[in-house]
Amino acid sequence: MTASIRIGASATHTFDESWATDPALSTAHYRKVVGKPMSSTQLTSVADLPAIEDFITFDNFSRNFVKAAWELRGREGTDFLRGPMNSLVVLRNKDARTLAANPALGNVPADIVLWMATEADLGSGPVTKPDPEQTEGYGRFLRNQVFTSNPPLHQPYRNLLVRQLLPRNILRFAPAAARLAQELVEECAGRDRTDFSREFAGRFVTRFWAEQLGLSSDQAAHVQHLMEEMSLTFLLTRTPEQSQRLFSAAATYMDVVGEAVRKAWSDGGNALLDDMAAELTTIDMEGKPEDIGSLVASNFFDAFHTIGVAIENVVFRMLSDGTALEQVRADPALVTSAFYEGTRLESPLMLSQRLTLQDVEYNGVFVPAGTPVLMMWAAANRDPAVFDDPDSYRLTRQIQHGATFGGGAHLCPGRNVARMLTEIAVTALTAPDVDIALVGDDHEWAAHSLMRQLTALPVTIRRVHR
Numbered sequence: 001m002t003a004s005i006r007i008g009a010s011a012t013h014t015f016d017e018s019w020a021t022d023p024a025l026s027t028a029h030y031r032k033v034v035g036k037p038m039s040s041t042q043l044t045s046v047a048d049l050p051a052i053e054d055f056i057t058f059d060n061f062s063r064n065f066v067k068a069a070w071e072l073r074g075r076e077g078t079d080f081l082r083g084p085m086n087s088l089v090v091l092r093n094k095d096a097r098t099l100a101a102n103p104a105l106g107n108v109p110a111d112i113v114l115w116m117a118t119e120a121d122l123g124s125g126p127v128t129k130p131d132p133e134q135t136e137g138y139g140r141f142l143r144n145q146v147f148t149s150n151p152p153l154h155q156p157y158r159n160l161l162v163r164q165l166l167p168r169n170i171l172r173f174a175p176a177a178a179r180l181a182q183e184l185v186e187e188c189a190g191r192d193r194t195d196f197s198r199e200f201a202g203r204f205v206t207r208f209w210a211e212q213l214g215l216s217s218d219q220a221a222h223v224q225h226l227m228e229e230m231s232l233t234f235l236l237t238r239t240p241e242q243s244q245r246l247f248s249a250a251a252t253y254m255d256v257v258g259e260a261v262r263k264a265w266s267d268g269g270n271a272l273l274d275d276m277a278a279e280l281t282t283i284d285m286e287g288k289p290e291d292i293g294s295l296v297a298s299n300f301f302d303a304f305h306t307i308g309v310a311i312e313n314v315v316f317r318m319l320s321d322g323t324a325l326e327q328v329r330a331d332p333a334l335v336t337s338a339f340y341e342g343t344r345l346e347s348p349l350m351l352s353q354r355l356t357l358q359d360v361e362y363n364g365v366f367v368p369a370g371t372p373v374l375m376m377w378a379a380a381n382r383d384p385a386v387f388d389d390p391d392s393y394r395l396t397r398q399i400q401h402g403a404t405f406g407g408g409a410h411l412c413p414g415r416n417v418a419r420m421l422t423e424i425a426v427t428a429l430t431a432p433d434v435d436i437a438l439v440g441d442d443h444e445w446a447a448h449s450l451m452r453q454l455t456a457l458p459v460t461i462r463r464v465h466r
Helices: 026-035 058-063 065-073 093-100 110-118 135-142 154-165 168-188 196-213 217-235 240-267 269-280 292-299 305-319 325-330 333-345 414-431
Strands: 002-006 014-015 080-083 087-088 351-356 360-362 364-366 370-378 434-438 458-463
Touching: 014 414, 026 217, 058 065, 087 093, 093 360, 093 370, 110 135, 135 240, 135 292, 154 269, 168 196, 168 414, 196 217, 196 240, 196 269, 196 305, 196 414, 217 240, 240 269, 240 292, 269 292, 305 325, 305 333, 305 414, 305 434, 325 333, 333 414, 414 434
Parallel strands: 087 370
Antiparallel strands: 002 014, 080 087, 351 370, 360 364, 434 458
16 A cells, blocks of 8 residues: 655655554544544645745754744744645644644655655755665665654563653663763863864763663764754754765664664664564564664764763753753752753754654644645744743743653654753752853844754853862
8 A cells, every 4th residue: 555745736755554454543533532533624734824935934943943933933823834745744733743743644654754854845955866776874764763653663672662762761870870970071171162062072972872772982973073064954944965974874874873883783782772683573564673783883873972962951051041050050950950950941853753654633724644734843932822931041940741752652762861861960060069150142043943052052161179
């Protein structure tokens, strides 16, 4: 059975839909979850919704999603918008959280993600299609991800990762993380300046995961460089040269991490790899990861990359506030609040995409099967209907209704370890004998990127005696 992703009045992209036959994903089930079905005369199709460009140019929308969210939330009729490729764009917190948890919305399959990265016009004009051999490694990276799988594979595959990253299971990693954080404080202390993004946050997460997965220190440094190149995957507009860098880095990353993990598992004695490999053998479904090396390389990309961005953003927001650093230093219990408030205001991934597996009706909108649904976390996490004075940074804010990590069957498997590593890093940086401060006040966010990431974050880190 096939379906088509709707990308315009006459253009479609066809893909296999055999994974969308689970009865639990039926429209009838969805209506039970969301509410009563509406008659067809009451429904508005996605094609008839106001377009993003009725309110803001696509260039400005994609240049800075946080600024775009601020502009759109003050306009009437922007709860649901029509985006590129006839997508449904969701801005409000309640709607984004409800749809994120809705089983009728699946992941975008790898072949479509690859097509979008190599051929689709996302608003910046036609792109030049690369040769297939150039994108083979990037395609392998996408195909082995849980984030591109759908039923029936998605649940057992996701469970494999979730079980390893449950709070009780990741506590075994905390001592290593604390040691590495202290080592990096020592490395950075006394320098005239440190680029926190690369020399602390990025280095911290790559060294940490290298230890857990059996990579050498040289391989960890190589992976950190590859993460900087692979961050190009989040750009909505890329030059041919940037695309080639991305595809080359993805192929190298899959080889470096995949081979290191396969060797570490073969050598034995790595409980994390042993557990994942054993559970992988119990999954007998088409589309499962090729092997333990491919599984880890594809799915730990966010561990090597996005957790580092989260640490960077949390520290940036804490240092940007006039009193937050001293508050956290005086009351270490506020470290958790710093994590949640920092990731609320600066969600590392500002927008994520799902695909309707069947026709869906929600709040008066008819969303056909094969429609991309874009959940704009940058808007949902600053929704004034949920958060009082939503753009302000408050360590005393009640932790509720955050949309940083998705929801339902797509809730981020790594959310607990992201919080643990961020809190360990913040704890080390706010210790009584450590002083950290921003250098300058001209901080630039990467433009036209789905990732909320600073181009650099210069700081000073010093040991002090109080």
